[in-house]
Structures are given as structure tokens and as C-alpha cells.
Amino acid sequence: MSEIPTDLRYTASHEWARLNDDGTITIGISGHAQEALGDIVFVELPEVDAELSQGDASCVVESVKAASDIYMPITGVVVDTNQALVDEPEMINSSPYDDGWIFKIKPADEDDIEQLMDASTYETECEDE
């Protein structure tokens, strides 16, 4: 399995979250998730300014196999989306933790990220699947 970055937090539904210096949080899907989905061919990005609660379906990533909802790791407002994915959705496969980021939120409470799993807990979770 691909390396799981230790500076990120993870959900059981395979999103990752990164706390940025400006207090926003970047969200993407894990290497494990993109491997399971296979070749990604379309991303329906969320609307900027959308207010979403933890667990809400925020957007959709579609592979050749299936459509998969991306859930909000924590409550917040969408402030930016990765427009490069419109033409190159396969970047989620090639670079799930960097170029393949999906959107950024301004969290209702940035400490909420502490509720998410750290890398080693997430790795154990993936192995148990």
C-alpha cells in the first residue's frame, strides 16, 4: 500500500484533512481510497461558499467503476476548489495528497480536526478492511 503522510488527519470514509497556516483546511481522498476507486474520470466539485456539516456529502468523485461521495471531515464553509481537477481528474490517482487535493474549507472550529484519526490509526483501519 502507498505511504500514508503523517502530517494529515483521516476519516473512516477515507478523506484526509490538512490544517494550513492560514487556518483553512484542505481536503482530499487517501491513497488507499484512490486505489480502491481506480481510474478517476470526473470530479463534481462543491460550490464555493457552501456551508456543510461534518458527514455531509460535499462532492462526488467518479471513477470508471463507480461514483463515490466525498464526506465533510468537519463542519465548515467551502472557500476554494481545485479547478485543475476539472480537466485532469486523474491527478487524484497520481498525486492524492498534493496536486489531487479537492477543496478547502474554513472550519467552524479548527480544533475539530483533532477528532480525526492520525496516520497510524488510519493505517490500522485500512488494514482491517
Next chain:
Amino acid sequence: MSQRTCLFENHQNHGGKIVDFAGWEMPINYGSQVDEHHQVRTDAGMFDVSHMTVVDLEGEEVINFLRYLLANDVAKLKSEGKALYSAMLDEQGGVIDDLIVYYMNDQWFRMVVNAGTRDKDLAWIRKQSADFDVSVTEHPELAMIAVQGPNARKKALSVLPLDVSQASADLKRFVGVASGDWFVARTGYTGEDGFEIMLPESEAPAFWEALAEAGVKPIGLGARDTLRLEAGMNLYGTDMDESTSPLISNLGWTIAWEPEDRNFIGRDKIVAEKAAGVKQKLVGLVLEGKGVLRGHMKVLCEAGEGEITSGTFSPSLKQAIAIARVPVAIGDYCDVEVRGKLLKAKVVKPAFFREGKSCL
């Protein structure tokens, strides 16, 4: 219990990701489904289709039996090895399966039916053959490898056993040839040229590796599905089944209506359906904007509602495509309901990409 083909270890050694398919442990891909798709469109790929069922029908009355069993007419087959695609209907005119039957001689036909329908097909064929002088013999000891793509035949011919290679070199399209225990046909399910090769299980793993050495890459079931969909070929159980007649499944062209006195199973029902006016048809859809079409999405047009039976993102066209069952009066465009939104799609004949070229 799930079954494995004789090539299971080859799949594992080539990094195949194994999934359950109709009770068989089969490779869905060996890495990237999209790369595998392009490999077949541009060069050559191979598929393990050993889970499919090979049945030999032999006997004095085999021609009469098949003219009764199948909606297409095997009397069209005059030359040795010639193949015919046909639906096998039940008494209600529903599709039990679609299949290919090869004419070997007046007392021997070889048939290939789907893996998922094996049990019911064999039971049906045996039941219907009771009154005919025909034997029905399944060949589970035969493996089957489909080699497909513009360079598929050349590469396959270079590694086939010499006598088989010589027998296969000049095969015309839709014709097969038996050579010893091997059988090679110039057929496929991808819209590309190539062979489907039946061979003894004992020889299949080494032959698979010889093909790989010759540059024929392993292709999983995932790409098999996107390739057949681009080619506009129906998938049994998805685009048609026992609840659909061939007339609403884009299989009208496979029904031999003439001669009128040929009685085949289901004939009276589909004759009546035709006389009453066929209400639906299978068409192709091409999504105008971005997104992906999937099976069971609702199709809306002025003439009424329909449903996508197979949908995917076409790796060759880089657009979403689908096969959909819709009212016959559908116009040139329709809407598809994609997660609550209506997206515009163009209505086309169900063939999108074949032989390296767009059909649109």
C-alpha cells in the same frame, strides 16, 4: 463456492486485482483499467474468458434443433467455421442468453454462452433437445483467451503452435477453425480485430505467458466492459434479460424472420409484439457536458421516460456514454437525471468507437 480458471495464478503473477464475477474469481484490472483500455485500442491485449461456457452440439438432427432453439437461423451458415450471433429466447420471447454458434459441419456446431447463465442455458438446451437426435457436451476442460487489438492477430500468430498458427493465419472475420485440440476464431467483444482462442487448460498458462512475452498485455474485466460498451455491444443481464424481448434490445437484426415457416422458440410472441408495434428501443447516449452516465439513471424525453442500461466514461472519447432503453419516438436529444440534475445527452446509434475510430 467461487471458482477459478486455470489462469488464476497468471493473473496473480501479473498483479491482477481479483473480484467475484458470476461466481468466478477474475481480474478486474492489473493496475489501470484506462491504460488497459487504450492498450487494446492501440496495440494488443488479452482477456481470460475461460469462465465462459463452450458447448458442442452434435448429431443427425443438430441443424433442425438449432433452427428451433435460436432466433437467428443456422441455415445461413454454409462454410466451415462460420460464426453466427444469436439470441436464445424463451416461450414468452424473453432473452435467455445471447451467444455465438460456429458451424463445424452438418452434424457438429460449437456454441459459446455466458458464464453467468451457464446453468440455466445448459438446462434449457438439454430440455429442448430431448426430442431431437442431438448430444449436448460441455467443455469445461477448454480454456479461452481473447486476444484483441490492431496488432493482436499478428502477435498471437507469432506464438501459436505452428500448425494452429498456419490454420489461423488467413481466417476471415467471424470465422473459426479447429486445429487439434485448439480452436481459433476471428471474433471478439471489443470492437477491435483479434482472435478468441480455445485451448486445453493444461496448455493455457504457458500460452498466456508466451503472449505476454510477445507484447500482448493482460486486460481485466473492467476494460472489457468499457471496450464492449464503446463498441455498442450488449451485455447480457444488463442491457437485456428474460424480461426484455430482442425487439426492444437492439437485437432485431439477429432475428431471422425468413423463412416464415421456421418455427423457433418465442417466435409467435415476438411476431405479435412486432405486429402490435414495438414501444421501446435501445439507443446510444453521449453526454454533452462533463459527468458520468451510469446504469439505471432515468432518461427523459418528449416521448416519455426511459432508463440507462449500461453507462460509463468512454476512455477513447473522453466523454460519458451509455446504452439506454427509451421510447421509440425519442428525438435527437434527451435529458438524463444525474444525482437530481438534468443533463443533456445526444441520442445516437449504439456504437461509439470501433477499430480505433469514433463512430460518432
